[in-house]
Amino acid sequence: xxPQNFFYTKDHEWVQxxxxxxxxxxxxxxxxxxxxxxxxELPAVGTQLDMHQTIGSIESVKAVSEVFSPISGEVADVxxxxxxxxxxxxxxxxxxGWILRLKVKNKADVNSLMKATEYEKFLEGLEH
Amino acid sequence: xxxxxxxxxxxxxxxxxxxxxxxxxxxxxKGIIDExxxxxxxxxxxxxxxxxxxxxxxxxxxxFVQHLTPNDASRLALNHAQYTALTTPQGTxxxxxxxYCLDLGKYLLVVNAxxxxxxxxxVISHLAGFNVKAENLSxxxxxxxxxxxxxxxxxxxxxxxxxxxxxxxxxAWGKVAGIDTLVSRTGYTGEDGFxxxxxxxxxxxxxxxxxxSGRSLGIQPIGLGARDxxxxxxxxxLYGNDIDDKTTILxxxxxxxxxxxxxxxxxxxxxxxxxxxxxxxxxVGFELLDRGIARxxxxxxxxxxxxxxxxxxxxxxxxxxxxxxxxxxxxxTEIGTEFEIGIRDKKVRAxxxxxxxxxxxx
Numbered sequence: 306x307x308p309q310n311f312f313y314t315k316d317h318e319w320v321q322x323x324x325x326x327x328x329x330x331x332x333x334x335x336x337x338x339x340x341x342x343x344x345x346e347l348p349a350v351g352t353q354l355d356m357h358q359t360i361g362s363i364e365s366v367k368a369v370s371e372v373f374s375p376i377s378g379e380v381a382d383v384x385x386x387x388x389x390x391x392x393x394x395x396x397x398x399x400x401x402g403w404i405l406r407l408k409v410k411n412k413a414d415v416n417s418l419m420k421a422t423e424y425e426k427f428l429e430g431l432e433h
Numbered sequence: 434x435x436x437x438x439x440x441x442x443x444x445x446x447x448x449x450x451x452x453x454x455x456x457x458x459x460x461x462x463k464g465i466i467d468e469x470x471x472x473x474x475x476x477x478x479x480x481x482x483x484x485x486x487x488x489x490x491x492x493x494x495x496x497f498v499q500h501l502t503p504n505d506a507s508r509l510a511l512n513h514a515q516y517t518a519l520t521t522p523q524g525t526x527x528x529x530x531x532x533y534c535l536d537l538g539k540y541l542l543v544v545n546a547x548x549x550x551x552x553x554x555x556v557i558s559h560l561a562g563f564n565v566k567a568e569n570l571s572x573x574x575x576x577x578x579x580x581x582x583x584x585x586x587x588x589x590x591x592x593x594x595x596x597x598x599x600x601x602x603x604x605a606w607g608k609v610a611g612i613d614t615l616v617s618r619t620g621y622t623g624e625d626g627f628x629x630x631x632x633x634x635x636x637x638x639x640x641x642x643x644x645x646s647g648r649s650l651g652i653q654p655i656g657l658g659a660r661d662x663x664x665x666x667x668x669x670x671l672y673g674n675d676i677d678d679k680t681t682i683l684x685x686x687x688x689x690x691x692x693x694x695x696x697x698x699x700x701x702x703x704x705x706x707x708x709x710x711x712x713x714x715x716x717v718g719f720e721l722l723d724r725g726i727a728r729x730x731x732x733x734x735x736x737x738x739x740x741x742x743x744x745x746x747x748x749x750x751x752x753x754x755x756x757x758x759x760x761x762x763x764x765x766t767e768i769g770t771e772f773e774i775g776i777r778d779k780k781v782r783a784x785x786x787x788x789x790x791x792x793x794x795x
Contacts, residue, residue: 340658341466343748344724362777364726366465366748367658369777395464 306333306425308399312375312415313424319399320375320407322415329375330403331363331394334428339365342394345404347383354378356414360405363394376414378407437482438575438636446654453657454547456483461656468659469750472622473791475651476581478643479660481628482636485549486574487542487556491565494538501559501699502532503682505692509534512604514617517690519544519555524681524700524707528552528672531619533604543576545672559699575636579643580626580655580663582795587647588627591639592616596627610642621660623667623791665756666749668718668789674729674745675716675758683712684760714760716744718788721755721774723781732775733759733783740765743774749790756790757783 311319317335321328336342346361354360354374362371383405387393394402419427434457443450448459459480461468471477489498498506504517513534519527519542528548533541544552553569560567579588585596594607594616604617612633620626629639644652655663661671670676676685683691683704691704721727727746732739746757757774765772768787773780 340461341464341750343726364748366662366726366750367460369726369728 307421309421311399311421312418313421313427314373314375314418315427316373318373318375320415320418322409322412325409326381327376327378327407327409328403329360329405329407331370331372331398332424333398335370336395336398336402339363339368339370339395341366342391345384345387345391345394347385347387347405348380350380350382352380354380354407372404374407375418376407377410379410380405381408382406435483437480438634439480439482439577439640442637442640443480443654448654448656451657453483456546458483459654459656461658462654465656465658465662466750468653468655469662471651471653472581472624472655472659472663473751474582475653476579476583476587476626476647477622477653477655477659478640478647479578479580479655480576480640481546481578482575483546484576485542485544485546485552485569485571486630487544487549487553488568488570489540489542489556489565490568491538491563493564494540497560497563497565498532498540498542499695499698500563501556503691503698503701503704504532505695506532506534506540507695509540511536512606514602514604514619515690516602518676518682518687519552520682520698520700520704521678522700522703523678524683524704525678526672526676526680526682526685527555527678529670529676533615533617535615548672570632573632575631575633577629577636577639577643578620578622578626579629579647580620580622580624581652582625582793583647583650583652584624584626587643587650587652588616591642591646601625610639612636612639614639621667621669622663623669623789624663624793625795659750662747662750665745665747665758666751666789666791668758671745680716680760681707681712683707684714684716686716712763714741714762715766716758716760717766717785718790719757719759719772719783720786720790721757721781721783722771725774725776725779725781726755727757727774727776727781727783733761734773734775734780735761735765737773739775752790756786761785 344364443459615630
């Protein structure tokens with residue numbers, strides 16, 4: 306369920322590092338909690354983000370949720386598909402529903418994040 | 434938490450459950466947008482058993498109901514219902530509700546789940562001097578709502594009630610799926626539909642039968658999430674959001690349920706003064722002009738000054754735009770008036786538009 310090569314945060318974001326770039330999105334658990342996504346607020350390309358800094362927000366019919374950057378970096382690209390098809394976040398949160406691509410500032414940032422098995426255990430803990 | 438008699442049915446369908454004023458209720462099954470569109474294009478089935486039922490019986494049932502409500506209950510024939518309210522002496526809301534005339538000297542009040550206990554206490558605190566009895570029958574009633582353009586088609590084969598002869602706001606006793614019920618042509622979605630009341634212990638039989646009958650027509654079970662988006666598109670009030678004990682019936686743009694000619698009722702003197710002197714604020718519908726969703730309590734600005742907070746707001750799944758309700762100063766309530774809503778750190782433009790936002794075309 307949760308890709309083994311992603312890292313995860315307690316706020317249910319994922320990050321996939323590819324060289325000096327990284328893709329960021331929200332997890333399957335998060336999209337289920339949110340319900341039908343209607344708007345995704347994306348930051349501007351070039352924005353400098355610290356770890357845990359607010360990237361933007363995701364609006365679903367019944368709630369709004371802030372998205373935090375899992376690692377520090379500079380916004381290289383945003384998924385503009387989400388402007389017309391915000392439901393991609395619900396349909397494919399780990400793939401086509403990616404939110405932004407960062408130029409990684411500090412590769413060591415991922416060391417404080419959870420790996421897939423840890424995240425799955427973390428989710429089990431939440432259900433109690 | 435309290436459960437309705439359909440709790441197992443929701444869980445079997447994989448509903449996402451939430452706590453709603455002490456009740457374990459389904460908030461969504463397939464998803465709010467899917468469910469909302471199903472009701473607008475085919476049909477949806479809701480468990481609304483959490484709502485309250487208060488029965489007023491006695492020789493003076495009618496004068497009692499007339500005293501507590503603004504609408505004219507004397508116009509109700511047998512098996513006829515009307516939308517009305519329990520009013521405070523200030524002409525504001527204790528609750529909004531439906532009143533059914535079930536017999537001479539017998540009226541059924543159907544009230545919001547969140548207010549059932551409060552409403553019952555309110556009713557019994559006003560019994561003095563009236564030859565009536567008030568009973569809180571909420572625990573014995575289950576209630577289902579079947580709403581949508583295909584509702585009649587789906588219900589017809591399951592009931593001996595003559596649906597084709599049933600006009601809006603009328604009711605009839607009969608069987609649905611073999612179970613004794615009261616069926617009324619009422620609802621909270623803006624579509625045609627029926628509300629089905631029963632005191633039988635197995636309403637699940639009705640639930641399953643309706644879903645089966647409607648399967649090929651596209652019926653879906655509907656949760657509280659879509660219930661809210663549907664009623665808001667139809668500009669139906671939600672107590673706690675749009676109306677409460679600080680909003681008068683006239684400010685809530687519900688002048689049509691106030692019938693001064695029937696005689697005095699709780700709050701009628703205040704409302705009469707307000708109707709003559711003019712109201713200072715009124716609830717209006719708005720749409721957002723920029724991207725975003727306006728939600729309850731977001732600040733509303735006119736000319737840069739905060740004048741109110743959003744009462745209800747959402748992204749309307751059928752209309753595909755953000756809408757909401759707010760009380761604006763009366764001079765700002767004209768259609769087309771633009772104002773701003775604070776959404777997190779931004780000010781988003783909004784405009785007063787006519788309501789209901791959605792009106793069915795059949």
